[in-house]
Amino acid sequence: MTKRTLKKGQAYSEQRKILVATDCIVFGIDEGILKLLVFKRRIDPFAGFWSLIGSFVNEDESVTYAARRVLQQFTGLENIFLNEFKVYSNVDRDSGARCISIAQYALIRKNGYDTGQVEMHGAKWFAFDELPELVLDHHIMVADALKELREKARHRPIGFHMLPDKFTIPQLQILYEAIYGRKLDDRNFRKKLLSFGLLTKLDEKDKTTSKKGAFLYQFDDEKYKKLEESGFDFEL
Amino acid sequence: MTKRTLKKGQAYSEQRKILVATDCIVFGIDEGILKLLVFKRRIDPFAGFWSLIGSFVNEDESVTYAARRVLQQFTGLENIFLNEFKVYSNVDRDSGARCISIAQYALIRKNGYDTGQVEMHGAKWFAFDELPELVLDHHIMVADALKELREKARHRPIGFHMLPDKFTIPQLQILYEAIYGRKLDDRNFRKKLLSFGLLTKLDEKDKTTSKKGAFLYQFDDEKYKKLEESGFDFEL
C-alpha cells in the first residue's frame, strides 16, 4: 500500500477504480439449529464454489436495495430483516478485482421456503458445524456475523425475525439457545421475557411439540418502538 | 430506482460506476464538553462549506487506511481509535456524483493538538449545540455516530481513547457524563469502575483541579483483552 494523499481540489472523476459489492450472511433456525444459507458462485474466479449470497451494487441502487434484490431472487421473500455490520476492504481480498464488500446479516423465517425457490438457485442451508469451505474472505464474514448476531440478539429483540409471526415461548427459548450456543433456564427465561410486557398472549395453542400445547404469542412492535425511544434496554 | 438483476456470469468489468469515500466523525473532549472536529470542504460541490473530515478511498488502500491517512493529515496523530459504523449509500446522497460513504467515528486525545495542525488545515472543533450546518448528509452521520458512541461506550471501554494515557477517575466520569449527556453518581461510578479491576493506580496525583489532588490511573489493556475473550461485559 503506497502512501498517497488527496490533492486539494481533486475532481471526483479521478476516482473510479473500486467495485462495490454486498454479501449477505443469511441466518435461519431449523429444528432448534441455527443454519446458514449459501449458494454456488456463478462468476469467476471460483465459479462453482460455495459462496455467501451477494451481488454487486448497481449505480442506481443503495446497498440495502442490492441486498434485498438478491435475497428476493434466492428466497422469494421480501421485507427480510437486514443488518449491515462490517465493510471488508482489504486491497487483496478479491483476486478477481479491486472490490470492497459491505457485509450484512439477514434473519429469515425459514419454513418451507427452504425446499422451493432456494434450491432452484443452487442454494443450500448448512448447520454451522457442517459448513463447506467458502470463497474469498467469506468464512471470516460468517464468523464476524455470528459474533455480531450474538451480541445484538442479547440487547435488541431481533430474534423474532427468525420465527413465525405467532410463536410459543419454548420456541423462542430454543432459538436463543441456538444463537448463544448454550442452554438457558426455562423458568428464568420466561420470567424475564414476559416482564418486558412486549408479548401479546393469544388464545391459540401450538400443539405440535407437546400434549399440553403451548400458548402462542405475538411480539408488540409498536410498544417496543415507544419503549426504545425512551432509552429502554431489551437484554435477554 | 429500477429493478435490475445481475446476469449469470456477469463480468466484473461491467460494474464501474460507484465512487467509494469515507467520512470521519471525530470526537474529542474539551473541558468536560464533547466536541466534533470539522473542516472547510475543498472540492465542489459545496467547496468552502463545513464538512466532516473525509476522503475518497484509493484503489490501493483499505477504507481504514484511507481514514487514517486523512486523519493523520489533519491532526498529525497516528493510531487513532476508529470505529466504522454505517454505510451511506442512497443514490442521491451526493449531488456531485454517485458516491457511497463509509462512516467511521474517531476518538482522539484532544490536548494541545487543537491549535496547531488542526487549524492549519482549516479545521475547527465545535460543541454539539454550536455545530454549523454541514454538507450533504453529514448532519445525519453525526447524529447516528453520537448514538453509536453512546451505545458503544456503555458496553466497551472505548472512552479511554479520548483521555490521556494517565487520567483520574473524576476526569473519566466527566467524560462519561459528556457522552451520555447526563450526570452520574460519583460514588457509584467509582465503585463500579474499580470493581472491574482494569485500572492500575499510580503513585502520582493530578492537582490541576483540586487542592487534594486526584490519583492517576492507567487502563490495563492486556487484562481487558483477556477478559473480553472469556465473554466479559464492560457495562458502565
Place this chain on the structure above:
DNA sequence: CTATATTAATGTAAATTGTACGTTTATTCG
C-alpha cells in the same frame, strides 16, 4: 498558623434484579 473552602475518596442500608431450584397443570396415549 489556623480556619475555611474545595474536590477526592470511602462506606452503608434498602431496593431491585438475577439465579437456582421444585412443583403443579394440561393433555394425549396406552
Place this chain on the structure above:
DNA sequence: CGAATAAACGTACAATTTACATTAATATAG
C-alpha cells in the same frame, strides 16, 4: 384411568444497583 410429557408457575437466596452521608487531603485566605 394412570402414565408420560412438555408447559407453566412460584419461591428462597445471592448479587447487583441505587440512593444517600461522611471523612480526608491540601491550598489559600485571614
